[in-house]
Amino acid sequence: QVQLVESGGDLVQAGGSLRLSCAASGYAFRIPFMGWYRQAPGKQRELVASITSYDNTNYADSVKGRFTISRDNAKNTVHLQMNSLKPEDTAVYYCNAFTTKNYWGQGTQVTVSS
Numbered sequence: 001q002v003q004l005v006e007s008g009g010d011l012v013q014a015g016g017s018l019r020l021s022c023a024a025s026g027y028a029f030r031i032p033f034m035g036w037y038r039q040a041p042g043k044q045r046e047l048v049a050s051i052t053s054y055d056n057t058n059y060a061d062s063v064k065g066r067f068t069i070s071r072d073n074a075k076n077t078v079h080l081q082m083n084s085l086k087p088e089d090t091a092v093y094y095c096n097a098f099t100t101k102n103y104w105g106q107g108t109q110v111t112v113s114s
Contacts, residue, residue: 002027002103004095008080009108016112017083022095022105024076033098034071034078038091038110045094049080062088085112 035050049069095105
């Protein structure tokens with residue numbers, strides 16, 4: 001059973017930066033796939049960025065060039081550096097890990113004020 005704990009969400013002004021972190025526990029090996037999703041009020045949860053254990057990354061078009069995902073395989077942690085934040089980035093951000101099934105963190109709120 002994988003447990004995910006996110007941190008780093010906050011209130012920030014447009015144009016600012018935040019760094020989200022997610023620590024995974026309960027899994028002895030490299031987690032094959034980790035990612036960040038977000039869900040804004042009234043909208044579906046969407047993929048923001050993902051990274052494999054071989055550091056292959058994928059980004060939503062809306063965050064390309066502004067967000068960077070990275071991971072520490074030794075610690076099974078994943079980070080999301082978010083720069084040039086926009087009000088439309090406001091959402092609850094969820095960490096995701098996939099081994100043989102999907103696991104989710106509890107979410108961390110990111111609010112970007114205009």
